[in-house]
Amino acid sequence: MTLSPGAHLGPYEILGLIGEGGRGEVFRARDLRLGRMVAIKALHERFSERFGREARAIAQLNHPNICTLYDVGPDYLVMECIEGQTLKEKLAAGPLQLDEVLDIAWQVSQGLRAAHQRGILHQNIKPANVLVASDGQVKLTDFGMAEFSYSAEGETEAVPLAVPGAVMGTPAYTSPEQARGKMADQHSDIWSLGVVLYEMASGQSPFQGESATTVLRAILDEEPQPLSRLRPGVPPELERIVAKMLAKDPRARYPQVEELIADLKQLREQAGAPSRPARGRQLLYIGAGAAVLLVTIVAAILFSRSSKFFRSSPPSPGINQRSVWLHENGQDRRISSERDALLPAWGDGFPTSVFSPGGQRLYYLVQTAGGHRFGGGELWFSDLASSSNVPLLPGLVMTTFDLSPDGQRLVYAAIGPDGKSRIWLAPVDGRSPPRALPPPEAKGPVFGGENEVYYRAPEGEQWYIFEIKLDSGQVRKFTSEPAMNSPIVSPDGQWIVSWTSAGTAGTSGIVKAYAKDSGVPIVLCQGCFVKWTRDRQSLFLSFQSGNFIGDGKTFVIALPPGKTLPALPPQGVNSEADLKKLPITGVIDNPNAFPGVTASTYAFEKRFVQRN
Structure with missing residues (x-):
């Protein structure tokens, strides 16, 4: 006005x-x-x-x-x-x-x-x-x-x-x-x-x-x-x-x-x-x-902010919210508080891991009121030893994030006043302000090593995967195929994964892994989500509910020594029969499981009803 x-x-x-x-x-x-x-x-x-x-x-x-x-x-x-x-x-x-x-x-x-x-x-x-x-x-x-x-x-x-x-x-x-x-x-x-x-x-x-x-x-x-x-x-x-x-x-x-x-x-x-x-x-x-x-x-x-009030009140229908949990030593325990907490969604990019390099911390987003699944939230971490939860960069709302391999830096995406997503680099300790990276519009940044960040950005009417060198600021277009979703990078930095096109009926899209050096892709699966354990011994292959291959489940796949991908058929995991041929060591009844240092520890989401 x-x-x-x-x-x-x-x-x-x-x-x-x-x-x-x-x-x-x-x-x-x-x-x-x-x-x-x-x-x-x-x-x-x-x-x-x-x-x-x-x-x-x-x-x-x-x-x-x-x-x-x-x-x-x-x-x-x-x-x-x-x-x-x-x-x-x-x-x-x-x-x-x-x-x-x-x-x-x-x-x-x-x-x-x-x-x-x-x-x-x-x-x-x-x-x-x-x-x-x-x-x-x-x-x-x-x-x-x-x-x-x-x-x-x-x-x-x-x-x-x-x-x-x-x-x-x-x-x-x-x-x-x-x-x-x-x-x-x-x-x-x-x-x-x-x-x-x-x-x-x-x-x-x-x-x-x-x-x-x-x-x-x-x-x-x-x-x-x-x-x-x-x-x-x-x-x-x-x-x-x-x-x-x-x-x-x-x-x-x-x-x-x-x-x-x-x-x-x-x-x-x-x-x-x-x-x-x-x-x-x-x-x-x-x-x-x-x-x-x-x-x-x-x-x-x-102008401002959401909080909790202290007077008890009659039960109300409530609203659906999410909470973050940890599976460890065969037991589940809740990590997040009563707030609407979530793990990053595939739509704007997965982090390489939601755990710190040594597994002592678990990172997650506390969603801002009125937001939607990809609408943004504050980055929090839980000290798993003390069970204390602390906002990492209070007041900073981001859509996705990723930690550098040494756990000292943070790259994240945030929506600006113009409604466009930009990517930023910041130290985890907060001692210096975030630094905007060059792309005027970009989503889903992830580290590909200490000096590389991969992200999805528009070119013409399509979005592609790009790479930026942090020391020089040099940017190069990494994929020639349009990317439907933001990238995820294997823990050794050798594979960059993204959805590239629509899949067959009952799936969400074809997921490919691109070799970092050559850019040559191989097909991983249709409609899957790929995450690695930090010890590089296992791969988590997740399928959302409704996917005919692995309806609403996460499959833990053992990796060959020295490899970050299992042996796959030429067309990737395209059916239940293909899935059963993989060295499955466990099945998690949740498609949003994020592995820790080893496959025995993982984070996941639960939905609950928050009473008003």
Whole structure:
């Protein structure tokens, strides 16, 4: 939506643009009916019925320590404007005085309690989302990650927030349970507020690192420095409160915000901090000389992210989602959390392996809300020894990925603002930013060695397999036959596999393996998926349900010594009879099995129903 000064949006006169977000713009405006200044978030698209219901529910949070949503239009939201600054801006000058630390923490806790009492979990508490008005009033903002219980009839029901491209919150304020990908509850908000309280008192973050990954690892494994060491003279009771809020085990934290408020109140009284009288809602008008205009958008639900809410609710029909499992030592165990987690699909390319070179980590995607099978997700890994799940590059949504043979680099595909897929190279440790590779449009990149990446890209009206040298940037067209799907590369880098044309009835396409040196292909099968174990001893041959050859199963094929392909008939595996001639050592009743280091370990997907 494009609005110019002087334009009218319903009863609101637009005065000027304040800022822009991913899904719209924010304008300063005047309510002509009431003569007050407001901030308007104009959306790029109209509300869905669900978004309208969510915005009305958030508007019920009528509390002096939570920003107000005034109005909802067909494609805009109207909020209050506040004169003051964010807590993040205040902290830029260093730690705060003790009375101010306690006052801000107490006010934020009051707002948080009101949200929790309504069944709303904030899940994005951080200094940037705490506004401090010029008169000292504190407001909690940005409920864009919240989910809550609400219905128009007044009965409680689950209302999950689902925003396309949803991702996790700011890593530095992420609780340990969220860092492991587990469901959050009110204890997670208490943790985040504990981080903020620590920063106000000490002037620094309790968990630090050079990248998002190292910060999350610190949250999981390290203890913060005692406040008394960073700020001598800090009250022991404040140190105890913060330590309780930052307990790794959620059960060791405050069970409810109410108990935290009681401790803060007692500490304020002991410290002689002035009490803040209760006050009702008020509008803070912004004059021409206002220092800072803070536009608080309670309905930032349209900018941001999905989360979990903590109140129990009646069963609902739910939606189908996927989870990632590990088969090891003859046992199956679930790896992913309650989120919609999946292994990469063939449509845009398979990784060489979803396991790290030594098999210690398992990589998978956490699908973004509103996405489809190939719609993208965040890359996570599970440390199989500790069973901890961590986002590798938080906030980065990709469609496919692959790890370099040494496990130190990542190549991935992501959809850009123009709707086209591009491929990127990034270090796994996140210490330097991703680097775009030359093709203006490409899908399904995979490593063919430490220096080669293969991918599928358009040429004219067809798509082909290309190779790029990472050191020189040299690109060459690898296949002369059009490629229906993105490539997969054998672990020795000698075979590049892709579907090339439609197959016979009951299959999906002819799959060929191209020799890296000569480019000469051999036919592998019709409608199959090919994956190798890292030890190069076995080949996984999978067939989707409905394929007449191996309906919905994965066949484990023993490989000859020193070979990465078994002996095949000239036409490839074209029938059940052809399949039975192969040295099959096992059958997995799942077409989406990804082998580990050996054939005895593999990852696979299961579907489940996520109750709303």
